[in-house]
Amino acid sequence: MGKIGTVGIIGAGQMGGGIAHVAALAGYDVLLYDISKDRIEKGIATVSGNMARQVASGKMPEQTRNAAVGRIRPAETMQDLAGADLVIEAATEDETVKRKIFQQLCPVLNPEALLATNTSSISITRMAASTDRPERFIGIHFMNPVPVMKLVELVRGIATVDQTFEAAKAFVHSLDKTITVAEDFPAFIVNRILLPMINEAIYVLYEGVGTVEGIDTAMKLGANHPMGPLQLADFIGLDTCLSIMQVLHDGLSDTKYRPCPLLVKYVEAGWLGRKAGRGFYDYR
Ligand code: CAA
Secondary structure (H helix, E strand, C coil): CCCCCEEEEECCCHHHHHHHHHHHHCCCEEEEECCCHHHHHHHHHHHHHHHHHHHHCCCCCHHHHHHHHHCEEEECCHHHHCCCCEEEECCCCCHHHHHHHHHHHCCCCCCCCEEEECCCCCCHHHHHHCCCCHHHEEEEEECCCCCCCCEEEEEECCCCCHHHHHHHHHHHHHCCCEEEEECCCCCCCHHHHHHHHHHHHHHHHHCCCCCHHHHHHHHHHHHCCCCCHHHHHHHHCHHHHHHHHHHHHHHHCCHHHCCCHHHHHHHHHCCCEHHHCECCCECC
16 A cells, blocks of 8 residues: 555535645645535635634744645546545535445546545445445544544444555544544444434423523533534534434434434524524524
C-alpha cells in the first residue's frame, strides 16, 4: 500500500468541509467533490472562514491558512478523484446515496486506493460489500466540528485487511486526532450513546416535561455538557439524528431506540436545525 499524498473527499458540507480543513492543514493535497460547483465553492469558502477564525485567535499563522486553503482543489467530476490515494465519503447519512456514490466512484478510482466512509451509523461491512475493494474499505468517523473535536472512530468491516487499518490509523494520527476503535455495530460507540440521549431530550420536550431552553440549561449546568442536547441536535442536523435513530432501531430491534415522533415531525417540516435556519431554535 503506497503512501497517502492526495485525499479525495466526497461531500463539501459540514463534515466533508471539516475533513478537508484538517487534511489540508496536515499537508495533504485535497480534492473536494460535491454534486455542484456551487456547493464545492461554498464548502471551500467555509473552510477558509473557519481557518480565518483560527488565525484571528492566534492559533494559526496567516501563511499556514493560505497554504492549506491552496491545497484544497475542487473535483467537479468523479473522474477528477482518479489520482487520490484515499477517498473519504462524507455525503448524506443515507445508505442508498452512499452506495450510488461508490458505484460511480470505484470504476474511476486507482485500484490501489483506499476507500473510507465517514458514516456515523451505517454498517461498514454491508457498504464495503457493495464496492470492488472490501479489503481496502474502512470507516473513519470524524466528530463535528472536525477541526475542534479530537476523536475519530475507526471501524473495520469484516473484510478490512490489516494494511488498510494501519494506513487509516497512520492517516488519522497525522491529523493529530485520537483514535477509538469500534466494532461494526449500529452507530458504533459515540452515536450509540449520544443519540439515545438526544432522542430522550426530544421526548422530554414532546411530553412537556421541560421547555427547549429549560432542557438545554438543565444539561449544560446540571451535567456540564458544552451544549444542551437540543442545541446539539440542531448542530448535528435533525435529519442526521433521525437517520441514526432509525439505524439503531432497525439494527438492534429494540423499542428503546424508537425515534421520537416530534423529531420525525420536525424533519418532515424541513426544520433540520442550524443548516436549515430552523430546528429547536430559530437561526434566521
Ligand atoms: N472550525 C474551526 N474552529 C472552530 C469551529 C470550526 N468549525 N467551530 C468552533 N471552532 C473554534 C472556535 O474558533 C473557538 O476557538 P478559540 O477558542 O480559539 O476562540 C473554539 O472552537 C470554541 O468555539 P466558540 O467560542 O465559537 O464556541 P464554544 O466555546 O461554545 O464551542 C463547540 C463550540 C466546540 C462546538 C462546543 O460547543 C462543543 O464542544 N459542543 C459539543 C460538540 C459535540 O458534542 N460534537 C459532537 C457531535 S456528535 C458527532 O459529531 C457525531 C455524529 O456523527 C453525529
